[in-house]
Structures are given as structure tokens and as C-alpha cells.
Amino acid sequence: MTEPAAxxxxxxxLAGGMxxxxxISMKSGRRAADALQRQGIACEVRDLDGELLPxxxxxxxxVVLPLVHGAAGEGGSLQAVLELSDIPFxxxxxIGARRAWNKITAKDLMRSAGIPTPDWISMPRQAFSDFGARKLLDRIAAKMGLPLMVKPNSGGSGMGVHAVHKxxxxxxxxMGCFSYGDEALIExxxxxxxxxxGVIDLGDGPTALPPVEIVPLHGDYDYAARYNPGATRWTVPAAIGEDVTARVAELAVEVHRTLGLGDMSxxxxxxxxxxxxxxxGANVAPGTTETSLLPMGIKAAGLDFGETLATMVRQAIARS
Structure with missing residues (x-):
């Protein structure tokens, strides 16, 4: 098809959703719209709701730029609707979104590909009723040892994630984990x-951006630390040495390819x-707010955020 002028x-x-x-998703949508409008591209930011199909x-x-966080935007359903509607995005x-959203599936695929990922076990909420919560937790702790990380199998922004040191x-x-999902990943x-x-593909295959180191100033890197300015210190590029920098870049691209991810992750x-x-793990709808990590990597790579998004928009149209 003929590519339209900007x-x-x-x-x-598409942002927001239930x-x-x-x-946070709406903030990402508005910032992305501002960046694209500076490239001369007309944008509309719409909150995902039941009127989308009409x-x-x-x-x-x-073209659609999906920036919806949570199951609707990252679990594959929104992508499937756009595919059914023959609308470029x-x-x-x-398929790739479903793989990345389900942490257990993603870890299975990574482990099969030889990508290092922490040992884990998964348990549905019902198992703690069937086998007795205290007895099951004792068995997991005895087998895996402490400390452990507990997180919902599907989710983002640090919600429901807890470190267990004792x-x-x-x-x-x-309990905190099951507030956000019915299956727990215990790592x-x-x-x-x-x-x-961050990994972006601007037409020549996936490329790793400079790594970002995340240092929360108080406690864990939870929802508040991610999105409240001043709660976290970010260093980009991360001061991890040339060899380790090369290694994380190599692994990032390998994960991107293994899970079948697209323009950005x-x-x-x-x-x-x-x-x-x-x-x-991997995220297929990374945030684009002022404190989001993907735009930090894009800037550190010497790229303009708006130009990068505009290139992805044109690629999506060309794919159609």
C-alpha cells in the first residue's frame, strides 16, 4: 500500500482501560501523543472501553498505538481484536503478547532457549485451600530456601510483588500477590x-538500548517508587562495565526474539x-511517562522519542 504522508x-x-x-497508561498515551504531534502526525488518545469496536x-x-497496561493491553486480547479488524498497530x-504476559510461559520458553532466569515454582490460589496454606508454604520454603520473590503470574508495575526474607x-x-491474580509465581x-x-526494532532487526539501572531510594521498586518523581534514582547507561553491558544487551535481544516480540519491548x-x-521477564507495552524506562534508553541512545515512535508507526502501516 502507499504510505501516507505524516x-x-x-x-x-489506546490507553487507560479497566x-x-x-x-499511568493515560499519562503514557498523552506523552506519546505529544511526541508524535511534534513530528506532524495527528493523534487521538482514547480510553479503552466497550465502544472501541464501533x-x-x-x-x-x-494505525493504532496500544499503550494499555494490564491484561487487556498486554495479554494479547487487544492485539487480537486489532488483528481481527485488519487495523495496523x-x-x-x-501471540507474542500472550507469551510475555504469562510469566510462567515466558520463563519456560527462556529456560528452553538457554536464557538464564531464576528457578521458580507456580501455584494457583486454590492449591493453598486444597493442601493447606501453612503446610504448603513450609514445604516451598524448605525446598527452595529463603529469600524468595512472590509475584502474580500476570501483572506489571510491581503490583502484588513481595520479597520473602523470613x-x-x-x-x-x-495474600498480597493473590490480590492481583489467581496464580502465584514464586522465584x-x-x-x-x-x-x-529496552529493545526497539526500527527496520533492521531488534536492537538493545543502553541499560538503565534502577535504585529505589526507600524500600522496594514498587508502584510508588516507579511513578513518583524523586522516589527512585535511575542511571543510564548503567555503570556495569563493558562486558556486562554487552551481555545484558545480547540477552535482551535474545529474549525479544525468543518470545516473538515486535517493535518495542x-x-x-x-x-x-x-x-x-x-x-x-519482558514487557510488551512499556510505559512512556517521564519516569518510564524505555524513553530513558531511547534518549541515551541518541535517538529522539517522537522520531522513534513515528518510525514504528510507518513500519506498522508498511506491514499491512
């Missing part, structure tokens, strides 16, 4: 530096004191 493009940015991350049918955009397709913390960590705790590596890792790297 002035003729109409981009629909998730705990609604407001809107897509009556006023189909040239930026990012990962429905057995007395285990029950409350599980071996890896002590080290939190590193995020964010790969989360831990680097231990010996320089060993463990991959925690």
Missing part, C-alpha cells in the same frame, strides 16, 4: 542490581555482584 496520518493511541494501571468500524485509523502481535513474611506476601530471590534494557534483569545476569 500530515495525512491519523494515529489512534486496570490498576489506568492513570469506533474502529466507523472511523478506522491509519505498533508493537507485538497477540517464613513469617510468607503468608502476607501470598528464587537474586540479590543484585536491577537493570532494564523492555526486558527486566538482575545483575549479581559477580556480573552474572538473570532475566526476570
Amino acid at each position: 500530515a495525512d496520518l491519523r494515529v489512534l493511541i 486496570s490498576y494501571e489506568h492513570e 469506533v474502529l468500524q466507523e472511523f478506522p485509523p491509519d 505498533v508493537g507485538t502481535g497477540s 517464613e513469617d513474611d510468607f503468608p502476607s506476601a501470598m 528464587t530471590f537474586i540479590d543484585g542490581r536491577s537493570i532494564a534494557v 523492555r526486558i527486566d534483569m538482575i545483575v549479581d555482584d559477580a556480573g552474572g545476569v538473570q532475566v526476570l
Whole structure:
């Protein structure tokens, strides 16, 4: 198809939706719209709701930029709806999104590909009723050892994620986890530096951006630390040495390819004191707010955020 000129493009940015991350998603959408408008591209930011399908049918955009966080935007369903509607969109397709959203599936695929990821066990909420919560927690602690990380199998923004350093913390960590999902992922705790590596594909294959080191100033890197200015210190590029920098870049691209991800992703890792790297997971709809990690990596790579998004928009149209 003939690619429209920038002035003729109409981009629909989908954000919000019914998730705990609604407001952050809307902030991402507005910032992305500002960046694209500076490139001369007309944008509309729309809160995801039940009227999406009629809107897509009556006023189909040239391309959609999905920035919805949570299950609707990251779990593959929104991507599947856009695929069914034959509307080009930026990012990962429905299959890749489902793989990344389900942490257990993603870890299975990574482990099969030889990508290092912390040992884990998964348990549904019902198992704690069937086998007795205290007895099951004791067995997990005895088998895996402490400390452990407890997190919902599907979710983002640090919601429901808890470190367990002593057995007395285990029950409350599980309760917090199950507030955000019905299946828990329980991982071996890896002590080290939190590193995020953005991956973008501007037409020549996936490329890793400079790594970002994340240092929360008080407590864990939870929802408040992620989105409240002044609660976290970010260093980009991360001061982890050339060899480790090359290693995290290599792993980020390998994860991106293994999970079948699209125009952009964010790969989360831990680097231990010996320089060993463990991959925690991948995000297919990384935030684009002032405190989001992907735009930090784009800027550190010497790229303009708006130009990068505009390139992805044109690629999405070309794919159609």
C-alpha cells in the first residue's frame, strides 16, 4: 500500500482501560501523543472501553498505538481484536503478547532457549485451600530456601510483588500477590542490581538500548517508587562495565526474539555482584511517562522519542 504522508496520518493511541494501571497508561498515551504531534502526525488518545469496536468500524485509523497496561493491553486480547479488524498497530502481535504476559510461559520458553532466569515454582490460589496454606508454604520454603520473590503470574508495575526474607513474611506476601491474580509465581530471590534494557526494532532487526539501572531510594521498586518523581534514582547507561553491558544487551535481544516480540519491548534483569545476569521477564507495552524506562534508553541512545515512535508507526502501516 502507499504510505501516507505524516500530515495525512491519523494515529489512534489506546490507553487507560479497566486496570490498576489506568492513570499511568493515560499519562503514557498523552506523552506519546505529544511526541508524535511534534513530528506532524495527528493523534487521538482514547480510553479503552466497550465502544472501541464501533469506533474502529466507523472511523478506522491509519494505525493504532496500544499503550494499555494490564491484561487487556498486554495479554494479547487487544492485539487480537486489532488483528481481527485488519487495523495496523505498533508493537507485538497477540501471540507474542500472550507469551510475555504469562510469566510462567515466558520463563519456560527462556529456560528452553538457554536464557538464564531464576528457578521458580507456580501455584494457583486454590492449591493453598486444597493442601493447606501453612503446610504448603513450609514445604516451598524448605525446598527452595529463603529469600524468595512472590509475584502474580500476570501483572506489571510491581503490583502484588513481595520479597520473602523470613517464613513469617510468607503468608502476607501470598495474600498480597493473590490480590492481583489467581496464580502465584514464586522465584528464587537474586540479590543484585536491577537493570532494564529496552529493545526497539526500527527496520533492521531488534536492537538493545543502553541499560538503565534502577535504585529505589526507600524500600522496594514498587508502584510508588516507579511513578513518583524523586522516589527512585535511575542511571543510564548503567555503570556495569563493558562486558556486562554487552551481555545484558545480547540477552535482551535474545529474549525479544525468543518470545516473538515486535517493535518495542523492555526486558527486566538482575545483575549479581559477580556480573552474572538473570532475566526476570519482558514487557510488551512499556510505559512512556517521564519516569518510564524505555524513553530513558531511547534518549541515551541518541535517538529522539517522537522520531522513534513515528518510525514504528510507518513500519506498522508498511506491514499491512
